[in-house]
Amino acid sequence: MKYVNVVIDNNTDHTDNLYTYSCADDNVRVGSKVTVPFAMGNRIKEAYVIQTADQLTEEIKGLKAVDAVDPEISLSEEAVATCIWMKRQYLCRYIDAIKCFTPAGTSSKRGKIRTPYKDATGESSGGKALTPEQKNAVESIRPVIAAGEHNVFLIHGVTGSGKTEIYMKVIEECIGRGRTAIMMVPEISLTPQTIDRFIGRFGTEQIAVLHSKLSLGERYDEWMRIRRGEVKIVIGARSAIFAPLENIGTIVLDEEHETTYKSDMTPKYDAVEVAIRRAKKNHAVVLLGSATPSLVSSYKAEQGEYHKILLKERYNGTPLPDVEIVDMREELKQGNRSIFSVSLYEEIKKNLAEKRQVILFLNRRGYSTFVSCRSCGYVMKCKECGISLTYHKSRNEAVCHFCGHSEKVPVLCPDCGGKYIKHFGTGTEKVEEMTREIFPDYNIDRLDLDTTTKKGSIDKILNSFRKGKTNILIGTQLVAKGLDFSNVGLVGIISADITLNVPDFRSAERTFQLITQAAGRAGRGDRRGRVLIQTYHPDHYAILAAKDHDYDTFYQSESLLRRQLGYPPFSDLMQVVLSAEKEKDALELCRQIAEEFIRGVGEEERRYVLGPQAAPMNKIKGLYRYQLLIKCFPGKRKAYTKVLNNIRLKISTDRNAKYLISVDVNPYSFL
DNA sequence: AGCACGCCGACT
DNA sequence: GTCGGCGTGCTC
Numbered sequence: 001m002k003y004v005n006v007v008i009d010n011n012t013d014h015t016d017n018l019y020t021y022s023c024a025d026d027n028v029r030v031g032s033k034v035t036v037p038f039a040m041g042n043r044i045k046e047a048y049v050i051q052t053a054d055q056l057t058e059e060i061k062g063l064k065a066v067d068a069v070d071p072e073i074s075l076s077e078e079a080v081a082t083c084i085w086m087k088r089q090y091l092c093r094y095i096d097a098i099k100c101f102t103p104a105g106t107s108s109k110r111g112k113i114r115t116p117y118k119d120a121t122g123e124s125s126g127g128k129a130l131t132p133e134q135k136n137a138v139e140s141i142r143p144v145i146a147a148g149e150h151n152v153f154l155i156h157g158v159t160g161s162g163k164t165e166i167y168m169k170v171i172e173e174c175i176g177r178g179r180t181a182i183m184m185v186p187e188i189s190l191t192p193q194t195i196d197r198f199i200g201r202f203g204t205e206q207i208a209v210l211h212s213k214l215s216l217g218e219r220y221d222e223w224m225r226i227r228r229g230e231v232k233i234v235i236g237a238r239s240a241i242f243a244p245l246e247n248i249g250t251i252v253l254d255e256e257h258e259t260t261y262k263s264d265m266t267p268k269y270d271a272v273e274v275a276i277r278r279a280k281k282n283h284a285v286v287l288l289g290s291a292t293p294s295l296v297s298s299y300k301a302e303q304g305e306y307h308k309i310l311l312k313e314r315y316n317g318t319p320l321p322d323v324e325i326v327d328m329r330e331e332l333k334q335g336n337r338s339i340f341s342v343s344l345y346e347e348i349k350k351n352l353a354e355k356r357q358v359i360l361f362l363n364r365r366g367y368s369t370f371v372s373c374r375s376c377g378y379v380m381k382c383k384e385c386g387i388s389l390t391y392h393k394s395r396n397e398a399v400c401h402f403c404g405h406s407e408k409v410p411v412l413c414p415d416c417g418g419k420y421i422k423h424f425g426t427g428t429e430k431v432e433e434m435t436r437e438i439f440p441d442y443n444i445d446r447l448d449l450d451t452t453t454k455k456g457s458i459d460k461i462l463n464s465f466r467k468g469k470t471n472i473l474i475g476t477q478l479v480a481k482g483l484d485f486s487n488v489g490l491v492g493i494i495s496a497d498i499t500l501n502v503p504d505f506r507s508a509e510r511t512f513q514l515i516t517q518a519a520g521r522a523g524r525g526d527r528r529g530r531v532l533i534q535t536y537h538p539d540h541y542a543i544l545a546a547k548d549h550d551y552d553t554f555y556q557s558e559s560l561l562r563r564q565l566g567y568p569p570f571s572d573l574m575q576v577v578l579s580a581e582k583e584k585d586a587l588e589l590c591r592q593i594a595e596e597f598i599r600g601v602g603e604e605e606r607r608y609v610l611g612p613q614a615a616p617m618n619k620i621k622g623l624y625r626y627q628l629l630i631k632c633f634p635g636k637r638k639a640y641t642k643v644l645n646n647i648r649l650k651i652s653t654d655r656n657a658k659y660l661i662s663v664d665v666n667p668y669s670f671l
Numbered sequence: 672a673g674c675a676c677g678c679c680g681a682c683t
Numbered sequence: 684g685t686c687g688g689c690g691t692g693c694t695c
Contacts, residue, residue, distance in 0.1 A: 020695045039674070040673085655691090
C-alpha cells in the first residue's frame with residue numbers, strides 16, 4: 001500500500017491544497033494522473049500525484065483511496081518540480097501550472113494518419129560551412145554538453161549573422177548523445193523558414209511542431225508522441241516550453257527579447273525563466289539568441305550568470321544597412337506637415353525605380369497618445385517615474401500611468417514657449433491611405449493585426465511580398481520580426497516616437513529593439529540596404545545607438561537609468577490589479593491591500609509600493625481597475641510573494657466578494 | 672466550486 | 684411543530 005499527495009483538478013482557489021489518499025496500485029508515481037473520490041458525494045475527480053510515501057507520518061481522518069491510475073498520461077518528476085516552482089514564482093494554483101504540462105484535448109482515436117507539418121518542404125540539408133564566428137560559438141558550447149553541465153549562453157548576434165545554424169549544430173550534438181531539445185520561436189506563423197530548415201535537417205519523424213492551429217485531438221496525439229519518446233526535437237512558441245520531453249539537452253529561445261515569451265494569462269509565466277529552470281533540472285544548456293538582447297539578459301551576462309557569445313558579422317558579408325535619422329522638427333519648420341519627410345519620399349521613389357522593395361514601419365499603439373511640443377520636441381514626463389504622460393481627453397489632463405500623478409496640459413511649451421504643444425498619433429491605416437495617394441501606380445499592402453485577421457492569413461501577405469508582387473509593405477512590429485527577404489532596399493520608420501512615448505519604463509529598450517530589428521530587414525541580399533528613422537527626438541540615446549548599431553552604448557545608458565529608478569533588472573516589478581463594479585470599492589480595497597502588504601513585509605518597505613492608482617485601461621468589461629506596483633529588490637522575493645499570495649488568496653476565496661484580484665510578476669505591459 | 676450543516680422566520 | 688432561507692465551513 002502506498003500513500004499519495006494529490007492536487008485535485010478543480011478550477012478554484014478553495015481546493016488548491018494537497019490531499020492524501022491511499023493507493024493500492026504500485027504503479028503510482030510522482031506525476032501520475034489519477035482519479036479520486038472527492039468531498040461528500042465522493043464524486044470522482046481527476047487529480048495529479050505530487051508526492052508519494054510508503055508510510056503515513058500522522059493519522060488522517062477520513063482517508064480515502066485512489067480510484068484509478070491513468071495508464072496513459074503522467075508528468076515527469078521534473079515537470080512536477082517545475083509546477084511547484086511555478087506556483088511560488090508566479091502566484092498561481094498548482095492546477096494552473098499542471099495544466100501547462102498536460103494535453104488539453106483527448107485522443108482523436110480514429111487512428112487516422114497525421115501529417116506532422118503539412119507545408120514543410122524541407123530545405124535541403126545544410127552542409128554550409130560555418131563562419132569562424134559560428135564555429136567558435138559552437139565550439140564553446142560543445143564541451144558543456146559533453147560534460148553534461150547546465151549553462152546559459154546569450155548569443156548576441158547581429159541580424160543575419162546565422163544564429164539558426166548554430167542552434168542546429170548544437171541540437172545535432174545533443175541528439176547525437178541521445179538527448180532531446182526544445183526550439184522556441186516567438187511566433188510560429190512568422191517563422192516558417194526556420195521550421196523548414198529544421199525539418200530539412202532533422203526530418204519530420206523526430207520533430208514535433210506545436211502551434212495554435214492544431215486541433216485538440218492533434219495536440220493530444222502530438223503530446224503523446226513526445227511523451228512516448230518518439231520525438232527528439234520540439235519546435236514551438238511559448239507553450240512549447242512545457243513539452244513532455246525527458247533528458248533534455250538543449251533549450252533554444254530564438255529572439256529571446258520578444259515579449260511573446262511572457263504569458264499574459266494565468267499562469268503568467270515567463271518562458272525564458274521556465275526554460276532555465278527546466279534546463280537546470282535536466283543538466284541542459286540554454287541558448288538565448290537575439291540581435292538585441294533584453295536588458296535583463298545582458299545584465300545577467302554581465303554578472304556572469306550567463307555566458308555571452310558575440311557574433312559581429314553577417315553570414316553573407318553584406319554590411320549592416322546605412323541608417324539615417326530624419327529630424328521631423330526641421331520638416332515642420334520647412335512647412336512639411338505630412339507624415340513623409342522629403343528624404344523618405346525621395347528614398348522610396350528611388351527604390352521603387354530600382355525595383356527594390358520598401359517596408360514602412362509604424363508601431364501604432366493607437367489608443368495611447370502623448371503630449372508633445374511640435375516645435376522643440378519636448379514631451380511631458382512624470383517627474384517621479386521618468387516616463388511619458390498620457391493625454392486623457394475626458395479629464396483634459398496628462399496622467400502618469402505608473403504612479404498616478406497628473407497635471408494640466410500647459411498652453412505654452414514649458415521648454416521653448418512655443419504654442420504647438422499638442423497630443424497626437426497616427427496609425428498604419430492612415431499611412432497606407434497616404435502612401436496610395438502618393439504612389440498610386442504601385443502595389444501596396446499592409447501587415448498588422450487588422451489585416452492578418454481580416455484577410456485570413458499572414459502567409460498571403462508575406463507570400464505576395466516574397467514574390468515581389470508587393471512594392472511597398474506597411475506594417476506594425478509584425479514586419480520587424482524575422483522576415484528574411486533579400487530585395488528590401490529601404491526600411492522607413494515613420495515615427496520612432498510612438499514606441500518611445502509609451503508609458504512604460506521599457507519604452508527606450510523597445511524602441512532600440514524595434515529600430516534595430518526593423519533595420520535588419522533591409523539589405524539582406526547582396527546589396528546594402530538603407531534605413532530612415534523619422535523622429536522628433538533625433539538626439540535620444542536609444543535612436544542614436546540604433547543608428548550606429550551600437551548595442552553596448554545603449555546598454556550602458558539604459559542600465560544606468562534603470563539602476564537609478566530601481567527598475568528591472570535591478571528589481572522585480574509586481575503588479576497587483578484589483579477590479580470591482582464600483583470605482584470607489586476598487587480604489588478602497590486597493591488601498592487596504594497596500595496597507596496589508598506593508599504590514600506583512602514591514603513599514604520600511606512602504607516606499608517600494610506605488611499606488612493605488614487607476615490602471616491605464618481604467619475600465620474593462622464594466623469593472624473598474626486599480627493597481628499597485630511593487631518594486632521587489634533582490635533578496636525580498638520570498639517574503640513579498642508570501643504576503644502577496646496570502647492577500648490574493650483571502651480576496652479570491654471570499655464568497656461574497658465582488659472583487660477580482662490579479663497578480664503579475666514582471667508584466668510586459670502595464671495595461 | 673459544490674454540498675451539508677445549522678440557526679432564524681413563515682407556514683400547514 | 685417543521686419547511687426552507689442562505690451564512691459558514693470543509694473537501695484527504
